[in-house]
Amino acid sequence: MTLPPAPSVNYTDTSRRPAWSQLPGAVRDVVTRLAGDAVVSASAPVGSGFTGAYAGTVTLAGGSRVFVKAGAPDQPHVVGALEQEAVVLAALPRGVPAPTILGFASVDGWSLLVLGVVEGRMPGQPWTPAEVEAVHRACLVMADVGTPCTVGDPALGRALSTDTEILAVARTLADGSFVDGPELPRWLPGHQARVAELVLSAEGRFDGDTLCHGDLRPDNLLVSVDEPAVATVVDWNWVGAAAAWVDWVGLLPLMAAQGVDTDALLASSPLTRAVDPDSVDAYVATIAAYMLGGYRDEPPPGCTPALRRHQLLMAHLFLEFLRGRRGWLV
Structure with missing residues (x-):
């Protein structure tokens, strides 16, 4: 296919x-x-x-x-x-x-x-080894100085795994009523129940007391051009306490799409090497379900149509990352 x-x-x-x-x-x-x-x-x-x-x-x-x-x-x-x-x-x-x-x-x-002013460039165009290392170091620092978390939602990880809108998308995937479209991966209908199972089993898996940015993506990062490169995290809107690995794992599907060896990163990083792989996959599935929710809707007031294109792209990348990790055949 x-x-x-x-x-x-x-x-x-x-x-x-x-x-x-x-x-x-x-x-x-x-x-x-x-x-x-x-x-x-x-x-x-x-x-x-x-x-x-x-x-x-x-x-x-x-x-x-x-x-x-x-x-x-x-x-x-x-x-x-x-x-x-x-x-x-x-x-x-x-x-x-x-x-x-x-x-x-x-x-x-x-x-x-x-x-x-923060001097730097947006990473991931494409991802370079120096950018990956710099962003990983930033995540390690946040996990270090941000534990215990004293800012934002004290149960952000729990809120994500129990979000009613995400769970509603998961239920439509589980019962086959999710409205598919040609813009989505063509293998999704054959595996949507498996995606849903991971989302519906996520409660408690993302709990933690570490500062989580909650929206860590390349356009919310600036990486300096000097050596060693330093990453600064910007746009601190929706933060709270979650598992220490959540921000880092949320970047991996984007890196994997550009050929970065994310299996090696998961195995070597102190943030993820001891984390249950099913918890990682549950998180990836949860973000995929979040992105699938309302991606056809008009953007909120003041937001541009590019928001929905971003949402659709993230759905693709997280679903493909999940498919690769789970070994689902198309």
């Missing part, structure tokens, strides 16, 4: 952001106050992410630079995310590889977050 290709997503061009000059004067004035200096120029906003909110680097009169995020009143998803990120960044344990928060404010329904 010939498998349909996974959808293509250019993660450097998934957002639709305004320029700095298009922001209201009151918003720009608050950024000046938070940064402690006047903004004299701004780079083009970043192309990654899935919203129409502003995100970009500005240069101050004194020559320093800061990174600014700004969510508008008609972008409630973004406004809430920035408010949450400000709380999380201020509370992260010392040593977590995250941007420095310089200030947060709200004005006229806008949420504004000013951060220290």
Whole structure:
């Protein structure tokens, strides 16, 4: 059987952001106050992410630079995310590889977050050995300094394994009522009950007391160009306590799709070498089910259509990774 290709997503061009000059004067004035200096120029906003909110680097009169995020009143998803990120960044344990928060404010329904600039590139284009090592080190540091977790949802791992929307998708896979489509892997109908079985057996498997980013993917990472490369984790919106291996395992399907030996990574990493393989597979199946839920729906207000293309791509990659690990024939 010939498998349909996974959808293509250019993660450097998934957002639709305004320029700095298009922001209201009151918003720009608050950024000046938070940064402690006047903004004299701004780079083009970043192309990654899935919203129409502003995100970009500005240069101050004194020559320093800061990174600014700004969510508008008609972008409630973004406004809430920035408010949450400000709380999380201020509370992260010392040593977590995250941007420095310089200030947060709200004005006229806008949420504004000013951060220290992180120099680096998005990994995974394609994954290099240096990038894999740098991101793995970042995950190890988060597991070290972030245990016990004191930030965000104290039961994030449990919440994921018991999420009602994910379990609803799993039940439709189990009873054969899931609406398949030509955009999904063609082998899925023959194995969807097996995917569902893993999801429905997941409760308790992801529990832990380690800081979990919860959305660790290449466009939420920046890797420095120096040696040894250092990875910084960005976009700290939805965090909490989970098993120490969850963030790391969530990256492996993306690496495997580019030929990285993820079996070797699983066997050698202190994060995963003692983890039950069925727990790893249950997590991969759970994320696949999450991505299958609503991927045909309109994106939330303020989000771009690229969000659903990303969701479909992740469903493909996690399902293919699972199929390979379980040895399911097409």
